[in-house]
Amino acid sequence: MAHPTAANVEEELQAQVLIWNHLFQFVNSMSLKSVVELGIPDILHRNEGRPVSLSHLASLISIPPNRIDYLRRLMRMLIFKGCFANVSKEGEEENYALTPVSRLLVKDKDTGVLPLLFFELDPVMQSPWQSLSKWFHSDQPTAFAKAHGVDIFEMARKSESVNRMINEAMACDSRLVSKALVELHHDAFVGVKSLVDVGGGTGSLAETITKAFPSIKCAVLDLPHVVADAPKDVVVELVGGNMFEHVPPADAVLLKMVLHDWGDEDCVKILKQCKKAIPPKEKGGKVMILDMIVNSKTEDHKATETQLFLDMLMMVDVGGREREEHEWKKIFTEAGFTTYKATHGTGVLSLIEVYP
Structure with missing residues (x-):
């Protein structure tokens, strides 16, 4: 029997580290949720840019002295991940400050991501992952349906709380993305006099477009129970319907x-309805798709990893997928479109302009 070499042992140890790293990824998200629930991003924000010491932070969130070192360890992990900064000098008590990451966790920030964080970490959204392996052997369309007995759209239709949670999560995402859309892709709106945001939820993205381009008449199409949850002061037309x-x-x-x-x-069916709604290309008609173009060859490992995370999320929750460019081209062609133009650089998203 051959004895393991030092190289083999080292290889297995490195593999173990990688497995542990995969296994404990949930620590990142749950730690992030806990600091938000403790109100730490808001405390640092309210301090007007001045760092907050560990002991002062502990007093502000009213934890007992025997929990202070646990708080330090929680912050240490999130500092390592870039969520907060330790700005103290060597030998001083730790002093904490926000980073661009934790600024998105401030409660009243327009482009904050808190509703999305609480939505994805809610037990309703977490439980399908426990059913993923069983789903592969089932006849249910998604792991979400395997876990809950209904798909996510049906659950949202029946449950006011789930519907509101989804709408708030989608709206917060739209507020961040919409600012990037109108600033980075200004030229895409030139000449457009009317626009329909299909699946536009409660109207946050369409409102941003309207404010940036007052000459564009904007409407939102979404399911009746979704638009019914829109704020009363929304300034765009809301249409309840089925795309x-x-x-x-x-x-x-x-x-x-x-x-x-x-x-x-289903994408082809949706795109065919969109094609019916717009004029010919020579009269300015187009479909604007803000979505991911998966590129596994990019050097930006974090961006690709995020895209692949979202692809798995779509598979588990709704039965959808993120697509590579050739996969996008295939559905455009099948839906009867002739050409398209893709512009990258909106975070992990791209703007794809598709022409009839």
């Missing part, structure tokens, strides 16, 4: 992270 059956006419149709919810066959 598989009809899309209101406009110069341009916008689909922001909608098609990744669906398989190819």
